[in-house]
Amino acid sequence: MEIEIYSLPAEERKTKPHPSNLGFGQHFTDHMFLMNYTQDRGWDHPRIVPYQPIQLDPAALVLHYAQAVFEGLKAYHGQDGKIRLFRPDMNARRLNASAERLCMPTIEPDLFIEAVKTLVRLEKGWVPQAEGASLYIRPTMIATEPALGVRPALEYLFFIIASPVGAYYKEGFNPVKIMVTDKYVRAVPGGIGHTKAAANYAASLKAAQEAQTQGYSQVLWLDAREKRFVEEVGTMNIFFLFKEALVTPPLSGSILPGVTRDSVICLAREWGIEIQERPITINEILEGLEKGEVLEIFGTGTAAVISPVGLLHYKGKDYTINQGETGPLAERFFQEITGIQYGTRPDPSGWTVLVD
Numbered sequence: 124m125e126i127e128i129y130s131l132p133a134e135e136r137k138t139k140p141h142p143s144n145l146g147f148g149q150h151f152t153d154h155m156f157l158m159n160y161t162q163d164r165g166w167d168h169p170r171i172v173p174y175q176p177i178q179l180d181p182a183a184l185v186l187h188y189a190q191a192v193f194e195g196l197k198a199y200h201g202q203d204g205k206i207r208l209f210r211p212d213m214n215a216r217r218l219n220a221s222a223e224r225l226c227m228p229t230i231e232p233d234l235f236i237e238a239v240k241t242l243v244r245l246e247k248g249w250v251p252q253a254e255g256a257s258l259y260i261r262p263t264m265i266a267t268e269p270a271l272g273v274r275p276a277l278e279y280l281f282f283i284i285a286s287p288v289g290a291y292y293k294e295g296f297n298p299v300k301i302m303v304t305d306k307y308v309r310a311v312p313g314g315i316g317h318t319k320a321a322a323n324y325a326a327s328l329k330a331a332q333e334a335q336t337q338g339y340s341q342v343l344w345l346d347a348r349e350k351r352f353v354e355e356v357g358t359m360n361i362f363f364l365f366k367e368a369l370v371t372p373p374l375s376g377s378i379l380p381g382v383t384r385d386s387v388i389c390l391a392r393e394w395g396i397e398i399q400e401r402p403i404t405i406n407e408i409l410e411g412l413e414k415g416e417v418l419e420i421f422g423t424g425t426a427a428v429i430s431p432v433g434l435l436h437y438k439g440k441d442y443t444i445n446q447g448e449t450g451p452l453a454e455r456f457f458q459e460i461t462g463i464q465y466g467t468r469p470d471p472s473g474w475t476v477l478v479d
């Protein structure tokens with residue numbers, strides 16, 4: 124399918140924000156990608172148009188029953204002047220897995236990747252060059268059909284918007300304080316926790332807000348049934364470095380299959396680090412911390428890449444990890460993955476895709 128491009132005349136384009144002041148998701152580029160789905164025509168009319176509000180019928184099914192899924196990936200401006208995407212095929216497949224779970228139509232991965240590339244190519248000037256900065260890309264699918272019956276919609280909109288974002292760690296690679304919640308849960312077995320469904324994030328806000336009020340930056344989620352097994356940290360996957368192995372919870376259905384998680388697992392294998400994907404209880408971790416057997420804890424996700432955890436708060440008690448400092452393994456993963464993303468380290472697995 125040919126992607127039509129309606130580009131904005133140069134004089135109507137926005138002034139770009141100052142690179143030192145980007146923040147996250149506060150500025151949007153000049154254009155966006157759109158594509159419509161109807162039952163008769165399937166996905167149709169892929170196009171790039173000037174960034175603008177979208178019109179929705181107030182009865183659009185997404186507004187009532189939350190048929191909405193999204194993705195998150197980045198374009199990186201390398202020191203060699205090239206722009207790279209990181210494993211966009213995984214985002215394409217995960218979007219389809221999310222869509223299937225919510226009875227939404229899937230998109231050919233090649234078309235998804237072409238749409239991302241075409242938009243980034245047009246918005247090249249928006250990919251920031253400051254160290255650690257990038258262009259965050261947000262592909263999203265919503266149900267647009269106006270109807271109030273609780274059933275899968277017959278019409279959808281897929282759009283991609285892009286936002287220049289600053290370095291996640293402006294003041295260095297700082298460990299975060301995390302509150303383990305045994306009050307709220309993120310996902311239940313058989314639910315939608317393994318998808319990037321918008322509804323998951325609405326459900327998580329209260330826990331994050333309460334944690335932040337108490338001085339913690341995010342929550343660590345436990346399993347919904349027994350509140351014993353560790354699942355994720357905020358909107359990141361989580362890893363524990365024990366003396367003998369690097370451990371992360373398995374993709375059991377309530378955990379989001381992160382691209383960064385997979386990349387960390389692949390690198391650990393290459394580096395000869397013993398890696399275990401297995402259920403792990405909060406007690407095993409807290410005991411491990413007290414005995415000095417848990418050396419590092421870190422979260423993984425596209426936004427931060429690696430987010431070291433310096434402290435866990437559980438049932439009124441604080442547990443410090445690695446004296447609250449970033450550990451060497453977290454640092455090594457961060458340097459390796461960002462090095463591949465910005466083209467300063469070799470990419471033997473072919474993870475990056477050039478936007479030419």
Ligand SMILES: *Cc1c(COP(=O)(O)O)cnc(C)c1O
Pocket residue numbers: 195319355357358359360379380381382383384423424425426
């Ligand atoms: C997106 C997300 C992640 C991380 O996935 P990446 O592909 O590594 O960015 C982890 N957990 C949740 C809940 C997420 O939404």
